[in-house]
Amino acid sequence: MNTEKGASCVRVLVVDDEAAILRFLKTVLDSEEFCVYKAENGSLAIAAAAAVRPDLILLDLGLPDMDGLEVIRRIREWSKVPIIVLSVREREDDKVMALNTGADDYLTKPFGVGELLARIRAALRRALQSVPQPVYRIEDLEVDLVHRRVLSAGIEIQLTPTEYDLLRLLVTNAGKVLTHRQILKQIWGAGYVEQPHVLRVNISNLRRKVEKDSSRPRYILTEVGVGYRLKADFPENADKDKGGRSPL
Amino acid sequence: MTDIDKDRPSPEAMLKLAQAEEEKAAKGKLKMFLGYAAGVGKTYSMLTVGRQLKKEGVDVVAAYVESHGRLETDALLDGLEVLPKAMIDYQGVLLPELDIDAVLQRRPQVALVDELAHSNAPGSRHEKRWQDVQEFLNAGIDVYTTVNVQHFESLNDVVAQITGVVVRETVPDLLLDQAADIRLIDISPDELLQRLHEGKVYIPAQATQAIEKFFRPGNLIALRELALRHTAIRVDEQMRAYMETRAIPGPWQTRERLLVCVSGSPFSEKLMRITRRLANEMKAPWSAVYIETPGDDAFARENRERIWQELRLAENMGAEVATITGSSVADALVGYAVKHNITKIVVGKPNKSRLRELLRPPIVDQIIRKSGQIDVYVVSIGARERKDGPPQKARRSFSLRVYFEACALVIGASLACWGMASIFSPTNMAMVYLLAVVLAAVRLGSKPAIAVAFISVLVFDFFFVPPYYTFAVADTEYLLTFVGLFTVGVVISTLVARGKERTMVMQTREVQTASLYYISRDLAAAADMDAIMAAVHKNMGESLSAEPLFFSPEREHLRFIEHEGQEAPDLKEHAVAGWAFRNLQPAGRGTATLGSSKYLYLPLKTSANIMGVLGVKLADEAGYTSPQIRLLLDAFAGQTAMALERAHLAKQAEQAKILATRENLERALLNSISHDLRSPLASITGILSSLKEQETGLSELAKQELLTTASEEATRLNRFVTNLLNMTRLEAGVVKLRQEDCDVQDLISCALSQLDQQLRDRPARIDLPPDLPLVPMDMGLMTQVLVNLLENAVKFSPPGSEIDIKVRLDNVLLRIEIQDQGPGVQENELDRIFDKFYQVPIPEGRGGTGLGLSICKGIVEAHGGGIRARNHADRGFTVIVQLPRQGLPQEEGGGDEH
Incomplete structure (x- = not known):
């Protein structure tokens, strides 16, 4: 397999049965200095995940031997490696199911390369960073997790405890889609997972306080029918890492 | 030759x-x-x-x-x-x-x-x-x-x-x-x-x-x-x-047809057997008719039963059977014979007494006199005693009561005369008796009236004609009074009784004709199975107080068609109906086949088809064997069958039309799809091949331009495929509404963010009421609706012009209006733009399949809402989406996220 970039390169396992997609992804990822490993079916993917110990997995759901969800489930039994699903399945139900099974992100085919690289970077960053960053900055928004303070353009914003918890959850998972169920379970507890309107009201309130124009939110993005995602704090297609060993 | x-x-x-x-x-x-x-x-x-x-x-x-x-x-x-x-x-x-x-x-x-x-x-x-x-x-x-x-x-x-x-x-x-x-x-x-x-x-x-x-x-x-x-x-x-x-020449007989009249008398059966033998020997077909005359109304039910059995017997013996109504047996019989080309009428030799013959000429004589060209066979029927004789007993007890009343009338008249004896002369008293005769004729019938006339003459003579209290007559003048009284009495009673009987027959006829008329009128207006059933139920109930049952053929079997909570018949009834259906013959109650069932089953046959089976339950048990009612039921069944056949044919024609329309639509779809799939593919393929083959000859700028176009076309292709998939899902009915309480503001911003590229130079003005509550809807699908509407607004309005999004909420409805500054569409096309594959011609030629709006319509209607479009007087075009504020009633817990 592709190991000539040395042991320190970021290893990405690409699982897809379409030769054209594999070729395209390898070309793109090679040029971004990733070490690319390929698997054409589910069982090969699980074996490779154990053998190669990749830093990230790009997984297609429609595999010839087993369903991609099953692959996620098997890998999640022993590994926390970030998994980004690339699939033609566009229904919200499919996305929610993949995310709840343990996928970190979900991209619908067809997708743009910029979008894919941004998602990969966000996922890698979350995975590599064991201790949460004390302060997050996204454009004008600043969240200080140590002092429980939120600033917008330097002015402090008053949040209710629930709103703060919500924002903190989004911030610590910046760039990643959190499903309604995941958020409800973490903030309100398992008893609330069937009451998404609680979440919607709080998101709406939070946006009113945090966003400049709450009718065109820039930070807290809605993934229709799936959940919410906080915008990652680095500009897309930022090439500052180009040539470096690590994309971060 | x-x-x-x-x-x-x-x-x-x-x-x-x-x-x-x-x-x-x-x-x-x-x-x-x-x-x-x-x-x-x-x-x-x-x-x-x-x-x-x-x-x-x-x-x-x-x-x-x-x-x-x-x-x-x-x-x-x-x-x-x-x-x-x-x-x-x-x-x-x-x-x-x-x-x-x-x-x-x-x-x-x-x-x-x-x-x-x-x-x-x-x-x-x-x-x-x-x-x-x-x-x-x-x-x-x-x-x-x-x-x-x-x-x-x-x-x-x-x-x-x-x-x-x-x-x-x-x-x-x-x-x-x-x-x-x-x-x-x-x-x-x-x-x-x-x-x-x-x-x-x-x-x-x-x-x-x-x-x-x-x-x-x-x-x-x-x-x-x-x-x-x-x-x-x-x-x-x-x-x-x-x-x-084999065309072997021989002495061919002319075609003969025999006719015999059934009357329920003890001799009818024998007469029929004789006719059958005669017909056999002549190799001629024969008919048996029953003629219902006014006088028959007084007949007891048992007699009708026997007539019915006789007709059945005749049918079994190969006769054609009919029941006709007429005022005189002879007239009706000869009339039927002429109409049906009967060549020979078979009648029994009468054995009535001379006296009765004088009073009323025997039917045989009447027939012979009126028959004209038709031969009349008078056959001896002897005086065979019937073991199961006619129900004379019942009739006699009935008559006794009538004659008792007749006597009472005479007594009454006599008492009246007694009172007037001092004032009026006896000759005028005869008038009082005449009155009694008329009364008897009107109320009791002709025979009691004649009895009244006869008794009156005797009583009048006994009490009021000198010498009193004897039947002797002193003055011969009174004999004339007697004769006058008796003759006038007989004539009046016959006339009155006949008039009355005729009205009664007319009335029954009238009722039957009317009921037939009503059912044919109702059936003519009925366009489908349900309406036909309703018409039959109504008319059967009203004119026969009967309860019908419907069975409709379904492949090889019969299916009971329920009408207004009617109870399904049990297996046995079903089997009887099935028999009638397979054998195309009546079965069940009143017939020889499976007579123990609750209903009479008539096959609903037309000349070409069998449309089902009609079951009938009559309130009056005697109705099953009454020839009149059976004929009426047969007529009902015939009318119903024709109505069903008509409805069936109409449905077939309708289906053929729908099929044709669908074929047109499918052709349009294929044309449209091939166009919309191929054109972006063509430009992408063209650009990629030019980049691959002419890499050196293209400037960096030209390359960039080509790449941008290719990527735009790819996006367009993707959107089209998405629409096509959504349409297919909507039509296949696999779209399950996932209703959740949604933030309308979030909905709008999601839609806008999906169209970031197209909306770059198009300011979108959002008008939202403050404190908008959450409204239940499937957010994913509704986002799709708004994206399609906004995309249309961009496509059909001039670059740089504004797009307005207005949201209003009242107690019942959520209203979302999307207005652009475009030219709008023709008034008569406002409704059609939501039809599948309807395409408003646009100057730039940048068309879509016309799927976008029909998908919107499908989604909004799935929410129980509505969508319509409106032109503005000066400029601009608005699409209005309305959703029920409470959402659709949920069948199961919505919003399950696994």
Whole structure:
């Protein structure tokens, strides 16, 4: 397999049965200095995940031997490696199911390369960073997790405890889609997972306080029918890492 | 005409032959083993033939053979397939009967059925075994059967005359005609008697005496002659048929038609048998009619029942049967005869007294006088006593009451005269009696009125004509008064009574005509099955107080069609309806087939189709056997069948039209899809190939431009595929609404963010009421709706112009309006733009499939909402989406996120 970039390169396992997609992804990822490993079916993917110990997995759901969800489930039994699903399945139900099974992100085919690289970077960053960053900055928004303070353009914003918890959850998972169920379970507890309107009201309130124009939110993005995602704090297609060993 | 032409069979004859042969081919063949008495060896012969057939490889089964323990017969049965018998439970006793369904299921080529004239146990499907046999024949199974000559309907009375034994188990003569082959089983009477003494003839224990009387040499010889003669007639008929079809010239008879009138009198039956024999000998068809006259209304129900049975008997004997109404029997009969080309009318010789003949000329005379060209056969019917005579008793008790009232009238009149005796002269008192006569005529009928007239004359003479208290008359002048009183009384009573009777008949007629008119009117207006059923229910209920049941054919079976909570009939009723359906004949109550069912079932047949079965339950039990009501029901059934057929054809035409429309639509879809898929693909392929092949010749700027176009086209292609998928899902009905409480603001911003690229230079103004509550909807689908609408707004309005999004909420509806500054569409097209593949022509030619708006419509309507479009007076075009504020009622917990 592709190991000539040395042991320190970021290893990405690409699982897809379409030769054209594999070729395209390898070309793109090679040029971004990733070490690319390929698997054409589910069982090969699980074996490779154990053998190669990749830093990230790009997984297609429609595999010839087993369903991609099953692959996620098997890998999640022993590994926390970030998994980004690339699939033609566009229904919200499919996305929610993949995310709840343990996928970190979900991209619908067809997708743009910029979008894919941004998602990969966000996922890698979350995975590599064991201790949460004390302060997050996204454009004008600043969240200080140590002092429980939120600033917008330097002015402090008053949040209710629930709103703060919500924002903190989004911030610590910046760039990643959190499903309604995941958020409800973490903030309100398992008893609330069937009451998404609680979440919607709080998101709406939070946006009113945090966003400049709450009718065109820039930070807290809605993934229709799936959940919410906080915008990652680095500009897309930022090439500052180009040539470096690590994309971060 | 040449000689060749003359010898050629006439087209009619050929047609008749073809028809007969066709019918015979479809139906099974009947072979009869005809004997003249029990013990001649019919069963033995039948079984021998059966075995022979089996040896030849024909599929033969013994459907029902009774060996009566005779060893010879048992030995013959050995080796033949014997079907099990059905055990019918009759009052606790199990009676073995022919298992019809077992035979139909087994479907042998030939079924052997013993004793054709057998009467089935009550509770069997048919009353008689010959009806079972007919079912086999209709199913295409050949039947071999045994029968004795005395069992034939038309010979019944002859046999009774010869032997003195009335045979109750009869077989219609029609069957004899149907038989493809008759084999006469004949042994000499001496031989038969020999067999009887040897105990080789089976005789039921309870009939030993009767049989002994029956088996006298004289009887046997006469019966044997009858059997031989009947077979000979049959052979003669075959010969004639042969000659006719082979164009063998012969002394052809002109076509005759016979007519006999049924009246419910004790002699009708005999008259019919005579007519049947005459018709047979002339090889002519015959008809039996019952003429309902005004006077019959006084008849008791039992009489009607008998008339009905007589008509059925006539039908069994091969007659065409009709019931007509008329004021006089003779007029109606002759009228019918003229209309139906009857050549001969058969009437019985009257045996009325001279006196009665003087009062009213016998019908025979009237018929003879009016018959004109038609021959009238007057036959002697003797004075055979009926064992089950007419219900005279009932009529007499009825009459007694009437005559009692008549006497009371006379007494009343006399008392009145008594009071006036001092003032008026006796001659004028006659007027008071006349009044009594008129009253009697109006209230009691003609005969009591005549009685009143007669008694009045006597009483008048006795009390008021001197010398008083004697019947002697002093003044001869009074004799004139008597004659006057009596004559006027009789004339008035006859006239009044006849007038009254006529009105009554008119009234019944009127009611029947009206009910027929009403049902045909209602059925004409009914366009579908439901409306037809409603019409039949209404009219049957109103004019017959009957309850109908509907069965509609579904492939090979019948399905009960419920009407307004009607209870489904049980399996037995279903089976009876099924029988009527398969055999195209009435069955159930009031018929000979499965008469124990609750309903009468009439097949709904038209000239070409069978549209189902109509079950009828009459409130009045007597209605089932009343010819009038049965005719009315038949008319109802006919009308219903025609209405059903019309509805059926209309539906077929409608479906054909829908199919054609759908084909057009599908063609449009394919054209549109191929266009929309191919054009972006064409540009992408073109750009990629030019980049690959002309890499060196292109400037960096040109390359960038090409790449941008290719990527835009790819996005367009993707959007189109998404729309196509959504449309398919919506149409396939697999889209499950996932309703959740949604933030409308979030909805709008999601839609806008999906169109970031297109909306770069298009300011979107959002007008939202503050504190908008959450509204239940499927956010994913509704985002799709807004994206499609916004995309349209961008596509159809000038660059740089604003797009307005306005949201309003009232108690019932959420309203989202999207307005652009485009030119709008033509007023008459406002509704059509939401149709699938409707495409407003746009100047730039950047069209879509016209799927976008129809998807919006589908999604919004799935939410229980509505979508419409509006042009603005000056400029601009608005699409308005309305959703119910409370959402659709949820069937199950929405928003489950696994």
